[in-house]
Amino acid sequence: MTTAGQETPPNGDAAARRRHRADRFGRILQLLGEKGSVDVADLALDLGVSEATVRRDLRALANQRLLERAHGGAVSGATELPVRYRSGHAHAEKLRIARAAAERVAEGDVVALTGGTTTLEVARCLAYRGEVSVVTNALNIGAELAVRPNVKLIMTGGVARGVSYELVGPLADATLDKINIDIAFVGVDGIERNAGLTTQNETEAATNRVLIERSRKAIVVADSSKLGRVVFAGIAPVSAISELITDAGADPAEVDRLRTAGLTVTVV
Numbered sequence: 552m553t554t555a556g557q558e559t560p561p562n563g564d565a566a567a568r569r570r571h572r573a574d575r576f577g578r579i580l581q582l583l584g585e586k587g588s589v590d591v592a593d594l595a596l597d598l599g600v601s602e603a604t605v606r607r608d609l610r611a612l613a614n615q616r617l618l619e620r621a622h623g624g625a626v627s628g629a630t631e632l633p634v635r636y637r638s639g640h641a642h643a644e645k646l647r648i649a650r651a652a653a654e655r656v657a658e659g660d661v662v663a664l665t666g667g668t669t670t671l672e673v674a675r676c677l678a679y680r681g682e683v684s685v686v687t688n689a690l691n692i693g694a695e696l697a698v699r700p701n702v703k704l705i706m707t708g709g710v711a712r713g714v715s716y717e718l719v720g721p722l723a724d725a726t727l728d729k730i731n732i733d734i735a736f737v738g739v740d741g742i743e744r745n746a747g748l749t750t751q752n753e754t755e756a757a758t759n760r761v762l763i764e765r766s767r768k769a770i771v772v773a774d775s776s777k778l779g780r781v782v783f784a785g786i787a788p789v790s791a792i793s794e795l796i797t798d799a800g801a802d803p804a805e806v807d808r809l810r811t812a813g814l815t816v817t818v819v
Contacts, residue, residue, distance in 0.1 A: 588621065744808045
């Protein structure tokens with residue numbers, strides 16, 4: 552049996568090989584984001600694969616313009632980790648967050664979901680609850696819910712961002728401006744007491760801001776790595792949301808800072 556990061560045996564099926572490769576890609580890009588550069592030998596040790604496999608992975612990521620090759624390794628070439636490489640990070644924590652979020656939804660509610668790996672898990676939880684209407688600008692969430700008979704799905708228009716699978720811009724904003732939402736679940740790249748909710752792209756931030764404004768209640772769903780983090784584009788202040796649901800790995804000091812700002816923080 553293999554685990555994430557280990558090489559799949561030659562007789563392993565193609566789906567398993569793709570899955571392990573995606574896990575490696577995500578880990579490589581995560582380390583690049585943290586360190587700015589990575590070394591082939593260190594990556595091989597971290598991932599439990601050969602240096603030849605690491606070099607192939609780096610070539611593939613360079614071809615996608617997600618990093619730049621350097622002698623003996625690679626340096627960061629992208630500021631935002633594509634959502635397809637983020638799904639494996641803190642998956643168990645995101646499931647717990649999603650289940651807690653779904654408990655806030657009553658039958659008949661109009662629920663809004665921004666893009667993100669945690670909000671995708673919320674969508675999957677909603678698929679097994681009662682009748683709900685879901686408004687989203689996330690293509691992957693729409694694909695997940697389109698076949699669910701208990702879900703009335705409303706997709707915004709907009710321009711697709713390949714990194715996040717979100718539809719953004721004036722068309723998305725115009726759709727949201729005509730809809731009244733009971734509860735919105737918002738994914739973020741960072742949440743901090745003074746900077747508020749932040750994300751990597753300003754157009755995405757603007758669309759998410761409209762979604763929050765159209766909702767009676769907005770809840771941020773974010774794993775603990777997002778707490779205390781501030782990135783490029785501001786979405787909204789902490790005062791614009793009613794609750795943060797995060798996991799038990801959250802820094803207690805950051806949780807206290809948010810609570811003293813008047814935010815309800817639920818740790819699961």
